[in-house]
Amino acid sequence: MPDTSPAPARPSATVILIRDTNDGIETLLLRRNSKLAFHGGAWVFPGGRIDPEDYPESQPPDDYAAACRAAVRESYEEAGLAIQTSDLVYLSHWTTPIVQPKRFSTWFFIAAAGREAVQVDGSEIHAHRWMRPHDALEAQRAGEIELPPPTFVTLLKLKAYATAGAALDAIAALEPEVFQPQHFKVPGGACTVYRGDASFDHDDIERPGPRHRLYMIKSGWRYENTL
Structure with missing residues (x-):
């Protein structure tokens, strides 16, 4: 009989990078290579799988610490932006539904972006845009961009904040939300x-x-x- 058990959820991490502008906060969105099997062509926050090297040498393995390291690493690899683990605020955790053939168990962090210019890798990531949450949602509604569900819900939550500092302070005071x-x-x-x-x-x-x-x-x- 064929194996009908759900695909395992691979540990991964995502970081929502935000900055202040005269018109409100903006967040960095990256366009994934359209040839990728998972959300190819979609606009997402920087992120990716947790690698074995992301785990600290301490025992037992610390999944949260590894997720923080992966978020920092992915920010640099995918966008050329350097942040520190101390900059990260834990926002939420998402697990891909069992109906999907490729699944991830993802820590979502938020952090203030540095001043470096964004540099995408041109391989996995083909383009980037700094967008206000409202503008990104309007672009999705108009069919101009594709957003995965976690990105869509996260942008809705970011709409409530006028500044990056207000967003980081408020989110740090909240219990991280778990989405299954x-x-x-x-x-x-x-x-x-x-x-x-x-x-x-x-x-x-x-x-x-x-x-x-x-x-x-x-x-x-x-x-x-x-x-």
Whole structure:
């Protein structure tokens, strides 16, 4: 019989780099090579898999410390921006739904960007843009750019902050949010349901109760959070 068990989720790390402008905060988005199997052509934050070298020599292995090192390394490898692990604020953790053939278990950090010019590698990453969260979401809504669900939800959260300092201070005071999406097919597209939603761990997408979900449908994506 064929193996129907879900693909293992590979440990990875992402860093959301933000900076202040006269028009509000901007965040760095990178366009992935369209030939890549995972989110090829999408606009994402810098990030990638945690390598064995990212683990400190201490025992037992420290996954969080390795994620911090990977975030710093990926910021430099993909964008040419040098940050320190002490700059990182832990924002959230995302695990790819089990329906996906390629899955990741990803720590999301946020940090203030330095003053260096962005330099993409031209291989895995083909372009970059500094964008206000609102502008990136509007571009996605207009079909100009593609955003993966974690990037979309994160940009929605960043819209609430007027400055990079305010964002970092507020996020540092919050408990990091854990997203383990459950995937549902709905008319016009799909819906991912997150912990706290009445339908989480249930088969009924219409189950009454609180909502914490993302509708990804042709008429437009819609995030609901009544928690």
